[in-house]
Amino acid sequence: MSSKPIVYWASPIEVAAMPNTSKNMVTNNLVKTRLILDKILDHIRPGDKVGVKVHVGEAQNTRYLRPDYVREVVTAIKAKQGKPTLIETQGLGNNIENIGICEDYSICVGHRKNVEDHKKIAELHGYSDAITGASLYFIDGDEGIDRKVIQIEGIHFKEVSVAKKLFEFDKLVIISHFKGHPQAGFGGALKNLGIGCVSKRNKYLAHLDGLLKINIEKCDLTLCQQECVNSCPVSAIKVDGEHAIIDASVCYGCSHCMRKCPVEEAIIGPEMRKVPDFVERFIDNVLAVLSFGPKKIRYINFAIDIPAMCDCVPNASVPVVPDLGIYGSTDPIAIDKACIDAETNAPGLPFLNKDGEWTKPLEVGIEKFKTLNPMVNPAYQFNAAIKNKLGSIDYELVKI
Ligand code: SF4
Numbered sequence: 442m443s444s445k446p447i448v449y450w451a452s453p454i455e456v457a458a459m460p461n462t463s464k465n466m467v468t469n470n471l472v473k474t475r476l477i478l479d480k481i482l483d484h485i486r487p488g489d490k491v492g493v494k495v496h497v498g499e500a501q502n503t504r505y506l507r508p509d510y511v512r513e514v515v516t517a518i519k520a521k522q523g524k525p526t527l528i529e530t531q532g533l534g535n536n537i538e539n540i541g542i543c544e545d546y547s548i549c550v551g552h553r554k555n556v557e558d559h560k561k562i563a564e565l566h567g568y569s570d571a572i573t574g575a576s577l578y579f580i581d582g583d584e585g586i587d588r589k590v591i592q593i594e595g596i597h598f599k600e601v602s603v604a605k606k607l608f609e610f611d612k613l614v615i616i617s618h619f620k621g622h623p624q625a626g627f628g629g630a631l632k633n634l635g636i637g638c639v640s641k642r643n644k645y646l647a648h649l650d651g652l653l654k655i656n657i658e659k660c661d662l663t664l665c666q667q668e669c670v671n672s673c674p675v676s677a678i679k680v681d682g683e684h685a686i687i688d689a690s691v692c693y694g695c696s697h698c699m700r701k702c703p704v705e706e707a708i709i710g711p712e713m714r715k716v717p718d719f720v721e722r723f724i725d726n727v728l729a730v731l732s733f734g735p736k737k738i739r740y741i742n743f744a745i746d747i748p749a750m751c752d753c754v755p756n757a758s759v760p761v762v763p764d765l766g767i768y769g770s771t772d773p774i775a776i777d778k779a780c781i782d783a784e785t786n787a788p789g790l791p792f793l794n795k796d797g798e799w800t801k802p803l804e805v806g807i808e809k810f811k812t813l814n815p816m817v818n819p820a821y822q823f824n825a826a827i828k829n830k831l832g833s834i835d836y837e838l839v840k841i
């Protein structure tokens with residue numbers, strides 16, 4: 442018997458849809474989801490509290506995973522007498538609000554940054570109790586700051602602030618929509634763990650090269666009423682002598698202090714990290730999240746509707762390859778590698794350029810996300826994940 446982890450794969454529709462034939466039904470993606478779930482949900486026992494990690498999609502995004510798939514997962518867990526709850530964390534988007542598109546149209550992004558906004562977009566996208574069959578619960582609290590600090594020996598991090606309420610559950614099912622990502626290269630199970638299951642502090646520390654700093658040359662107590670101190674939700678900032686100081690062990694980068702400070706450049710924000718550094722850091726986050734217990738977690742990747750951009754952006758663009766199918770596994774590296782291999786080996790889809798002409802499709806054997814965005818490389822995730830011993834890059838693909 443192979444020692445490699447198994448990745449179950451249900452390929453996309455193979456037969457043209459004809460109503461009222463039982464043969465046709467096994468080509469239905471929801472039925473295929475059930476077939477994958479039959480293989481992977483062997484970790485659930487009656488009475489288990491099961492956290493089902495989802496991503497409801499950013500406002501204006503139209504490629505996020507449809508809640509119909511989530512409902513299948515919820516139904517399968519209930520059939521095993523588990524108690525499913527959809528779980529999610531708040532998005533980083535502290536600083537982002539309106540982006541002007543043209544003179545009279547702007548879009549507001551960062552809708553998932555707190556519970557109030559996040560719930561609205563979840564409802565709009567159908568992630569409601571009535572549709573999915575389970576309620577949505579924010580495991581890092583209303584503002585994304587509830588955390589449990591986990592010590593690790595990561596590539597960079599020695600401690601990670603994991604979403605605190607993750608540990609209220611007995612088992613986890615990580616549902617990921619496989620697609621591209623402008624910094625991570627792609628989004629799958631690893632990213633759903635390393636960004637999707639940590640509190641804002643470690644989302645911030647992965648994306649940015651440090652926390653906010655007081656510029657003591659500019660900070661001037663005679664020009665303010667210490668608005669920074671009053672605006673900090675976690676009391677990370679105080680006045681010490683002639684200027685404010687920030688306690689870096691508590692700050693989670695919400696930027697409230699910077700927005701409220703009336704003195705220009707008195708508080709300075711960090712820069713975005715370079716892509717490989719960002720990736721290694723969120724893979725460190727995965728190491729901390731897996732302290733939950735790797736054997737208590739199952740992964741399902743939906744490689745359908747696959748644009749180069751992530752569900753966290755307002756404009757996800759058009760798919761770059763055809764649907765690849767639904768994947769299930771116990772191993773977060775193996776399932777993501779199977780999806781990237783399938784994407785690489787798929788023919789690219791043509792799309793219209795700005796002149797309205799069809800582009801030449803990318804060829805079989807070419808990794809599409811990297812080709813479309815040379816700044817990224819899916820190998821960064823796999824290399825870091827292997828360094829942190831998070832699973833296996835080799836896998837056995839079993840077609841359902
Ligand atoms: S950071 Fe701004 S608000 Fe805070 S003490 Fe300095 S000048 Fe005042």
Ligand code: SF4
Pocket residue numbers: 653672673674675676677678687691692693694695696697698699
């Ligand atoms: S960014 Fe400013 S307001 Fe936010 S936690 Fe840090 S010190 Fe407090």
